[in-house]
Amino acid sequence: MGFLHEGHLALMREARRHADAVIVSIFVNPTQFAPSEDFETYPRDFDRDVRLAESVGVDVVFAPSNRTMYGPNHETYVDLDILPKYLCGASRPGHFKGVATVVTKLFNIVTPHVAVFGKKDYQQFILIRRLVQDLNYNIRVIGVPTVRESDGLAMSSRNAYLSKEERASARSLYQGLQQGQRLVSGGAINATEIVQHVSEFISSHPYTDIDYVTLCHLETLAPVDEIKEEALLALAVRVGSTRLIDNAILNRI
């Protein structure tokens, strides 16, 4: 969706390692925003994006207009039955239908052999792997670890929305994930207990309003009651009016 940061550039560098030609789409996709969300205000800086893409060796930037992507009679959508019910899908109905549809369209336009997605949007990454398998795309989907600011905050174009005070509180998301890992390393396995601890920690910071904190299965994204070997600790938190997400895989070992 553009307004590129180091997280995006990491995706491009990874793509560069696998591909003869690297194509980057920059498209703030209207169908994945609810009417109440920030489609209009989503930050955009196309010229800067092109310079940054070029600086890491991208060959083509594909930046279509809304009208190019969605003609006046557009009525075909791709959706999944189960994965969108969890995590962000629960509070953003229709979001992943928009994601699945636009990614299908981009796949058909670009016809890539390899597609690179960030694991900050872990649910999106899992969903696209599922879509690729279910719809028989001959595309290798690669996930890239989240790139973070020096204090741990996951890079996000939406971080630009944060005031100075909100930015300070936003550190609690990553710190909460770290606390979750510490609990598990210390022997905790009960999901309710871990989730409650992390939620209380984040809520103790000003401006924060938790959408969800969940421990779930790495592949199905279904909530787990306890951690067997590993599980995903995923969270979405409003900091001021900015909705941020983050996640970490917690390991028992």
Add this chain to the structure above:
Amino acid sequence: MGFLHEGHLALMREARRHADAVIVSIFVNPTQFAPSEDFETYPRDFDRDVRLAESVGVDVVFAPSNRTMYGPNHETYVDLDILPKYLCGASRPGHFKGVATVVTKLFNIVTPHVAVFGKKDYQQFILIRRLVQDLNYNIRVIGVPTVRESDGLAMSSRNAYLSKEERASARSLYQGLQQGQRLVSGGAINATEIVQHVSEFISSHPYTDIDYVTLCHLETLAPVDEIKEEALLALAVRVGSTRLIDNAILNRI
């Protein structure tokens, strides 16, 4: 879906004219059948199908198993918002979702430059053209006119279900379409009047039970009140327990 007849062979001959390699899918797609429908009993004769396909110069027959097409965790579907509401979609909820999904999968597996569909399934033809445009497939969709028996009955694998008496009554579908064209040639433009006449004609034959008779727009499939220049006269009729469809474009000139 196999159990090939001359209508299918016409598609293959048309494909042969456009393509270096012709690939035919033979797959009775479970997701386009409702539980009450004839998925289990749908006629199948794979060896005969392969011989017939070979006889018209087909290079590859792709006949996957259900498990190949729909793995245990399959949950991704393609659907359209509007076109499936009309005609057969109204009485077969979910049917075109199954069609759109399997055709998307077949497109991704085969990656054709040209795809050939029959116009007996006119709604399917229009829907796939829409899907190709909406999802940005670089595929030319070609429609082939309905092939008919000597008495006008549209060729269909399901004709094999008809008893001798039902087969005689089934002629009324094509005859009804012809009567519709005669009315229009004689100056009729009112859709209700034409539909009523055709419906009464078909209903006067034993074993017939009309699902719908509709005059609709050639592209949107929305019902029309009157015929401007041309319109599609489409119908679905149960003859005994066999559901048959047919259609014709009616012209005012």
